[in-house]
Amino acid sequence: MNTRPLKKEEIKYTYSNCQDVSMRTGLIGYLRADLGRGEEFYSTWWPFREDLNTPDFKKEFDNIINSLRGNGKFLSDLRTMWLYCETDNVLHYPTDNHYCGVRVDTDNYAYLMRLFPYRGDYHMYCYCYIKEQLDSHIEKAKNGISIRDAGDNYKELYRLDDGDKLIIREADGKYVCGNALRYIDDYHFYDGVNVLHIDQFAEINHKYHRTLTPLRASLPERCYVFIETSPEIGIVVKGESGYYRTEITVPTRDERKAMVDELNEKLGVTKAQAEAMKAGSMYGWNVPLADPKHYDEDGTLLKRRKDR
Numbered sequence: 001m002n003t004r005p006l007k008k009e010e011i012k013y014t015y016s017n018c019q020d021v022s023m024r025t026g027l028i029g030y031l032r033a034d035l036g037r038g039e040e041f042y043s044t045w046w047p048f049r050e051d052l053n054t055p056d057f058k059k060e061f062d063n064i065i066n067s068l069r070g071n072g073k074f075l076s077d078l079r080t081m082w083l084y085c086e087t088d089n090v091l092h093y094p095t096d097n098h099y100c101g102v103r104v105d106t107d108n109y110a111y112l113m114r115l116f117p118y119r120g121d122y123h124m125y126c127y128c129y130i131k132e133q134l135d136s137h138i139e140k141a142k143n144g145i146s147i148r149d150a151g152d153n154y155k156e157l158y159r160l161d162d163g164d165k166l167i168i169r170e171a172d173g174k175y176v177c178g179n180a181l182r183y184i185d186d187y188h189f190y191d192g193v194n195v196l197h198i199d200q201f202a203e204i205n206h207k208y209h210r211t212l213t214p215l216r217a218s219l220p221e222r223c224y225v226f227i228e229t230s231p232e233i234g235i236v237v238k239g240e241s242g243y244y245r246t247e248i249t250v251p252t253r254d255e256r257k258a259m260v261d262e263l264n265e266k267l268g269v270t271k272a273q274a275e276a277m278k279a280g281s282m283y284g285w286n287v288p289l290a291d292p293k294h295y296d297e298d299g300t301l302l303k304r305r306k307d308r
Contacts, residue, residue: 026130
């Protein structure tokens with residue numbers, strides 16, 4: 001078996017997903033375990049597809065769990081798990097670095113584990129997949145979810161990454177921050193309640209005159225920005241127009257820019273993210289400039305390649 005840190009795009013598959021996503025990824029089921037006071041191992045198996053829960057899979061899965069519970073392995077006891085989670089062998093979850101992820105691969109199966117070496121939650125969740133199906137779905141999900149305008153012949157407005165959210169503002173001004181949208185295939189997604197066709201979603205929004213604002217997971221919740229025409233430094237909040245004033249003032253433009261870079265670095269915000277946040281607050285969050293992927297690591301806008 002091959003063990004490696006989880007990738008960011010794999011984090012979503014260490015949690016339970018809707019039935020459509022689970023079917024397409026070849027989910028077999030998941031194991032939940034508690035290490036008790038340190039060395040126990042209380043576990044519960046939650047099946048999803050009994051047709052995939054074959055004797056060969058059961059034998060292999062038992063061997064893997066027993067191997068990882070061996071002396072010195074990260075499932076052997078709680079302290080060993082904690083020490084393991086302090087190494088580069090895991091991926092710490094961006095939203096909560098108390099959680100970390102590991103993937104174990106064999107010839108036919110992929111085991112994605114979410115570890116929590118503290119009290120207050122179960123210490124391990126292990127989601128078991130048919131490897132080929134999982135990897136195929138993850139690769140296809142990189143296409144993202146197409147958001148279209150039914151009033152303009154279903155023209156694509158922009159694409160959301162799998163797992164991004166939308167603020168949906170109704171015609172009367174009321175708004176709601178929707179659930180994370182999950183990619184199913186190039187024409188369907190799950191909105192947390194229903195499976196929708198991308199054109200069906202466009203028709204609903206057009207009919208009820210809804211305004212959509214993307215909340216990209218690739219953007220931070222907030223960041224600092226320097227103001228060109230003022231000595232002050234501002235704060236931009238994702239999804240909101242304009243900026244909030246701070247009490248920080250720096251006289252020269254170069255000094256303001258250096259201060260903003262330093263403050264954002266402390267927040268873990270990259271220059272590309274900061275430029276995208278600034279553009280979103282100025283021009284709207286659905287424009288391409290509000291997506292960090294359009295900037296390089298120095299925050300410089302990438303040149304668009306002309307169609308030939």
